[in-house]
Amino acid sequence: MPGTSDFLAKKNVSVNFESRWGAGRVKDRWFRLRIDGYSAQPAGFFARHSTPSQHFMPSSKPPRNRHSDSPKAHHVQAADAGTTIAAFLRRCLEPLSWAAATKLAQSRRVMIDGNICTDAARRLKGGEVVKILETAAPAPPKPEDVGIVYLDDAVVVVDKPSGLTTTRHHEELSWPARKRQLQPTLDEMLPGVIARTLAHSGRRSGKGAKKGQSPRVGPVKAVHRIDRETSGLLVFARSVPAGRILAEQFRLHTTHRRYIAICIGRITARTLRSQLVRDRGDGRRGSTEGDQGKEAITHVQPLEHIGKAYTLVECRLETGRTHQIRIHLSEERSPICGERVYSAPRGRRIRDDSGARRVMLHAAELGFVHPVSGEEMRFTSPVPDDFKRLLARLRDEHDRRGPDMETGRRKR
Numbered sequence: 001m002p003g004t005s006d007f008l009a010k011k012n013v014s015v016n017f018e019s020r021w022g023a024g025r026v027k028d029r030w031f032r033l034r035i036d037g038y039s040a041q042p043a044g045f046f047a048r049h050s051t052p053s054q055h056f057m058p059s060s061k062p063p064r065n066r067h068s069d070s071p072k073a074h075h076v077q078a079a080d081a082g083t084t085i086a087a088f089l090r091r092c093l094e095p096l097s098w099a100a101a102t103k104l105a106q107s108r109r110v111m112i113d114g115n116i117c118t119d120a121a122r123r124l125k126g127g128e129v130v131k132i133l134e135t136a137a138p139a140p141p142k143p144e145d146v147g148i149v150y151l152d153d154a155v156v157v158v159d160k161p162s163g164l165t166t167t168r169h170h171e172e173l174s175w176p177a178r179k180r181q182l183q184p185t186l187d188e189m190l191p192g193v194i195a196r197t198l199a200h201s202g203r204r205s206g207k208g209a210k211k212g213q214s215p216r217v218g219p220v221k222a223v224h225r226i227d228r229e230t231s232g233l234l235v236f237a238r239s240v241p242a243g244r245i246l247a248e249q250f251r252l253h254t255t256h257r258r259y260i261a262i263c264i265g266r267i268t269a270r271t272l273r274s275q276l277v278r279d280r281g282d283g284r285r286g287s288t289e290g291d292q293g294k295e296a297i298t299h300v301q302p303l304e305h306i307g308k309a310y311t312l313v314e315c316r317l318e319t320g321r322t323h324q325i326r327i328h329l330s331e332e333r334s335p336i337c338g339e340r341v342y343s344a345p346r347g348r349r350i351r352d353d354s355g356a357r358r359v360m361l362h363a364a365e366l367g368f369v370h371p372v373s374g375e376e377m378r379f380t381s382p383v384p385d386d387f388k389r390l391l392a393r394l395r396d397e398h399d400r401r402g403p404d405m406e407t408g409r410r411k412r
Contacts, residue, residue: 072131072132073129073130073131074088074092074129074130074131074132075127075128075129075130076088076124076125076126076127076128076129076130077126078126080124080126081124081125081126082123082124083123083124084120084121084122084123084124085101085105085110085112085117085119085120085121085122085123085124085130086098086101086102086105086120086121087101088124088130089101089104089105089110089120089130089132092130092132093132101120102120104132105117105118105119105120106118106120107136108133108136108137108138108139109132109133109134109135109136109137110130110131110132110133111130111131111132111133111137112124112128112129112130112131113128113129114340114341115228116137116140116183118183127283138163140163140164140183141161141162141163141164143189143192143193143196145161145164146158146159146160146161146164146186146189146190146193147159148193148194148197149233149379149381150377150379151194151197151198152238153238153239154237154238154239154242154370154371154372155235155236155237155238155242155246155370155371156190156194156220156235156236156238157233157234157235157236157366157377157379158186158190158193158233158234158235158236159231159232159233159381160186160226160230160231160232160233160234160363161231161384162228162229162230162231162358162384162386163228163229163358164185164186164189164228165183165185165186165228166185166186166187166222166225166226166228166234167185167186167187167222167225168185168187168188186222186234187219187220187221187222187236190220190236191217191218191219191220192217194217194220195216195217198217218238220236220237220238221236221237221238221240221243222234222236223235223236223237223243223246223247223250224250224255224320226363227323227326227359227361229338229358229359229361230259230359230361230362230363231361231362231363231381231383231384231387232259232362232363232364232366232381233363233364233365233366233379233380233381234363234366235366235368237371241371242371242372245371246368246371249368249369250320253318253319253320254368254369255366255367255368256316256365256366256367256368256378257316257317257320257363257365257366257367258314258315258316258317258363258364258365259314259315259316259317259325259361259362259363259364260303260312260313260314260315260361260362260364260383260387261312261313261314261315261325261329261336261337261360261361261362262310262311262312262313262336262337262354262356262360262387262390262391262394263310263311263313263329263334263335263336263337264309264310264334264335264336264337264350264351264352264354265308265309265310265311265333265334266305266307266308266309266311266334267300267302267311267313267329267332267334268302269300269301269302270300270332271297271298271299271300272296272297272298272299272300272328272329272331272332273295273296273297274287274288274295274296274327274328274331275287275288275289275290275291275292275293275294275295275296276288276293276294276295276296276321276322276324276327277292277293284341284342285322285323285327285342286327286331286342287327287328287331294319294321295319296319296321296324296327296328297317297318297319298315298316298317298318298319298324298325298328299315299316299317299318300313300314300315300328300329301313301314301315301316306394306395306398307398307401309353309394309398310337310354310394310398311334312391313329314364315328315329323341323342325361326339326341326342326359326361327342330342330343330350333350335350335352336359336360336361337352337354337356337359337360337390338352338354338356338357338358338359338360339352339359340359354390354394355390355393356390357386358386360387360390362381362383362384362387363381364380364381364382364383365378365379365380365381366378366379366381367379
């Protein structure tokens, strides 16, 4: 390559050659050369067509490591069903050692269908979406993050932080304890939280603990649940009779549940009614026409309009179907900020520029009749800090931009 050595001598740099035919066979083979932001073409091409100075041009893109984490979604095909996460990662990030694949999963950088998975031995299902995060996801909430709002021998009302699953999926109940303990659920945490609360308060458990011993707390029973990313109030039964009575109240829709959310767009007061089915045709839950599915009713009331881009709303549930609020607001073209599962109703994805890291939904009020005393119980919970920060930032951005803003876009 005439003239290239003189050019390199002037630059006074060392050069590393990468050949797809292996080291030591660079001549007349394709290689890549990067020198202080400069890129080069094959040696044979240099020698045959022009002078070297024409080919050392500033590179607009920095060198990319093919082993670097990519936010690109990897869809699990039918042929990959049953493959472990570690094996799937090695296939997507080839070449990758088994140890590196296991470490990648355990470092909270692998997400499956929006949920962090730290078990490298978990087997994938066809249709699942695997994402590899650039940075580790936040650690799950700890028992000390769970707030006890009310406690007696029959019920316990808790304030659940975002990122904590209410109860374990039925498929996971047969998992060995080692895997279940990777990320415990709220109902698994609660006995220990209750025991510590009783110990600190000097009270004893219903079955009684001798003086100087830790209170003995039995398992709790979930009578309703909220999504993992949703924060707010939940009630658990501490006895079988109490669980039956509370479950009946939720079945008859006599409980009071009020949620607060930040949604995209400008939505007005309305009552949303639909028939929800498990599969609306694309594998997602959604509304359908006719008598199929279960009736879902959500009363929506705007609390604050942040320009035309966002709305702070309260949602009161008359029924309590899975993902009911998220589905209803998305189908009204006003999905909750941070929504990923239902962000494309009827195939048209709605742009979310809020920067929310989770679904901004909070269970702010909960009311029921006490299963033993018959007393009307009503509890409230303030929105968490991440909710407050996002709301303050959206207000501030709207104030700085002024009123000439369309939904999520600047006016041209």
